[in-house]
Amino acid sequence: MDDSLVAMWPRGLRPPTVAMPEGYALRTTDIAGDDEDAVASLVGEGTVADYRNRALPNGWFVAVERATNRIVGTCAALHDPDGEDPRFPFGGRVAALAVDSAHRERGVGRALAAAATRRLLDAGYDSVRVRAPASATPALHVAVTAGYAPCVVADGDVGRWRAAFDAIGLPFDPSQCVRHDGDSGA
Numbered sequence: 573m574d575d576s577l578v579a580m581w582p583r584g585l586r587p588p589t590v591a592m593p594e595g596y597a598l599r600t601t602d603i604a605g606d607d608e609d610a611v612a613s614l615v616g617e618g619t620v621a622d623y624r625n626r627a628l629p630n631g632w633f634v635a636v637e638r639a640t641n642r643i644v645g646t647c648a649a650l651h652d653p654d655g656e657d658p659r660f661p662f663g664g665r666v667a668a669l670a671v672d673s674a675h676r677e678r679g680v681g682r683a684l685a686a687a688a689t690r691r692l693l694d695a696g697y698d699s700v701r702v703r704a705p706a707s708a709t710p711a712l713h714v715a716v717t718a719g720y721a722p723c724v725v726a727d728g729d730v731g732r733w734r735a736a737f738d739a740i741g742l743p744f745d746p747s748q749c750v751r752h753d754g755d756s757g758a
Contacts, residue, residue, distance in 0.1 A: 574705070577712065577732060579720035580750045581700040587689040588719060593679040595638050598687055600630045601646075607634065610643035614670040623668055626650045628695055633687045635671070635680045645671040647684035649691040652701075663699030664692035669711055681714045689718070706732055713740045725752040 581587070592598045601607040603624055611634065612620045623632075627648045635645035652665035666688040671681045685702075692700045702720055704711040716722065722733040730746050737744035 575707070576703050577706050577729065577736060578723040578725055578752075579702045579704075579712070579715045580723045580752075581689055581693070581719065582721050582750070583698055585719060587686050587693060588682075590683055590686045590690060591679070592635065592683045596644070596675075596678075596680055596683075597636045597638055598683060599634060599636060601632050601634050601643075603627075603632055607643065610634070611646045611668075614643070614646050614672065615668045619668050623648050623650055626652065628664075628691055631688065631691045631695075632668075633684050633691075635675075635684055637675065644675040645669075645680045645684050647681075647688045649688040649695075663701060664695070664697035666692070666700065666702045666715075669702075669714065676710070681710070682718050685714050685718045706736055709736065709739045712736050713742070716740070716742065721748055721750045723750045723752055 590598065601611065603611055603620060608620060627650055631649035633647050634643045636642065637644045647669040648667050650665045650667050653662055666685055669681060669685055671684070689700060701723065702711070702715040704715070716737075724730055730749060733749065734744045734746070
């Protein structure tokens, strides 16, 4: 596995209410036409190509700025049967979370992540995760403040999570980490 950290949605916990901040709307997209161009500008064409066929139906979300009708954020609920890692044999993943820099720190990313999480849970997934590079502190911040628990899947992950929490500026409690057992998804 690369330098990525994994955060798991705690089993049995419903995601927070999807609440878009004032001035924004949430909708789904089929990643075609203008939507495809806008999403690709946020996450890259390669990400769109990689994830297009793994997104659940009505599982790719965009945040639209109401004043301009412009897409300013995106997030996908993916069917992720192998988790890009054999330690995750089945499940769903929240991925392609990106918010235009001019619209960050307003709650747009958290609302997008909540929508994708809810879509996966409503579809019956009981193993839902976020995977992000350890250096992707904005994505990790959104994940942990949205309710995801740090997941320990490899030696050294507790220390790596501690460093991530330090970079995010949040207190770290190792007892809140989920230890992946390889069978149950958490």
